[in-house]
Amino acid sequence: MDDDYKRFLKVLGGRIKTLRKERGLSLRDMVIRHGYHDSQWRKYESGGGLTVQSMLRIAKVFKLSICELLRGLDQFPALGDVEPKKKATKKAKR
Numbered sequence: 001m002d003d004d005y006k007r008f009l010k011v012l013g014g015r016i017k018t019l020r021k022e023r024g025l026s027l028r029d030m031v032i033r034h035g036y037h038d039s040q041w042r043k044y045e046s047g048g049g050l051t052v053q054s055m056l057r058i059a060k061v062f063k064l065s066i067c068e069l070l071r072g073l074d075q076f077p078a079l080g081d082v083e084p085k086k087k088a089t090k091k092a093k094r
Helices: 003-021 027-032 038-045 052-061 066-070 073-079
Strands: none
Touching: 003 038, 003 066, 003 073, 027 038, 052 066
16 A cells, blocks of 8 residues: 555544544444444544545544545545554564
């Protein structure tokens, strides 16, 4: 996956999490009220890959247009230098 795309997904995931919290919704609410699987929603919020269909559904849950959901993300590097988490590597034993 391209680094710019990873950063974009991280920023989008952060926005999705912020929108959920601003609306007073818990992860449990997303599962029970909106039919998401817990692990799927966590993936969205952590910057996992999203399809256009998923983005449309998320926008609908938050009563936003897809444009409102994505507004400003075209300038995602300027929104904060969000770097994808790197997997920890094991140090060789000596």
